[in-house]
Amino acid sequence: MTTKTTRRTRRTRTTSIGDGRALDHAARREASEREPVHRPWLGALLAAGVAVAMGVAVAGISREHASLPQIARYALEVALPRWKLTEPVNEVVYGTRGFDTFGETFLLLAAVISVVVITRPRERRRGYFGEETAGAREQAQTDPAEGRDDAEQSARLAERREQDDRASGGEEPQETPDTTPLGTSAPETAETMTVVVRTAIRIALPILAVTGLYLVAWGYSPGGGFPGGAVLLGVVLLAYAGYGRRKISAVVRPSLIETIELAGAAAIIMTELLGLLLKGSFSANWLPLAAAQTPLSGGIAQLFSGSELIEVGTGLTIAVFALLGMSHDWARDKNGGEDER
């Protein structure tokens, strides 16, 4: 990324020598331009009112010398004897307030599903509904003679090149930017970053992945599903940034990670329900406890946390890649400007 930025800066600098005055003028205009705001005085008044109310409220609440609330003391007391967990926060997440975590998991799932629904592309759906196949048969029946004209052909080709994992025909995008001399003014077509960034990622990636899994399996005590899942997303994003979409498309594809995500959700439901069936209460521990500070010490806490790792890691990955894939479906520009992607 650093190389790209430097290159872009240099490019700007060379251009600014050429027609410096115009650029300078544009920059000054942009700097002096006032950002449109919406009723700033009313907003300031309301925010100030809330600030006063909050100030009064926080002045009266308990401070650092207050004793711990009942539920916190309960969690601290049962963490070691009942769960063999040396970390009460884990006991709270997966034990005492397990039901809350259970609900939160499905709030996350609902948010991920909303993102998937909102970002769903209008074009090829990779066979979700089979519209292309169905439409092709109908078109062959009603109008078999109709061919594709040039514009449609090229549009479809470009579309497929962007959507498919393997580029088909046309100008092949460059694999890496390593051969491009520095200071080249064309936009970069390479998918991967330079050899410097790729080497750094190759070293950092396994370390990061192992750290994330270590957080889940061990730490002070097992049960780091949430941070572990976030680290997993970091691993995927690093690979994406360094090596481009095609290199990770074998793993990061909707059909695979959506299945894994729902498998994680199913595992969480099963973990919690078995507590109800075997021990008589939802999210009760039904697994044997190992000694404290070993990977299996928390009973179901470890199972819950591992499922949470899958759920959070894949859920956030789905959300991020759904957002990154939202390049299409622009409405036609009424002002007749260039139809930008």
Added chain:
Amino acid sequence: MILVNYLAAAALLCTGLYVLLTRRNLIKIVMGLSLMEASTYLFMVSLAYRAASTAPVLLGPPAGRTARQLAHGNVADPVLQNFCLTAIVIGVAVTAVFLSVAVRIAQHYRTLDADRVRAMRG
């Protein structure tokens, strides 16, 4: 002194609220919401703090104290730390939903200015 943290959290919340109420750029509105989220994290972690306390980890307690004593005594509140952990994940997911809606609005209306998105004004 933890009152300063509470007040900082309140100030952060009001900054976020001000951004939310006055900005017209949808991305900035989402940023304002993220500020408000961040203020709740700060508030909950500050609420969990206890004077001269240790982290709620029952492993290797400070000299002269056992894990059992630790469970009864001076540690940070683990329940509020759990709340914070939960809130962060939900915050990320909700921000993703907001951003995807913002991108869809930009694609549909060709603007990010909330005042120019007029379809819901009748």
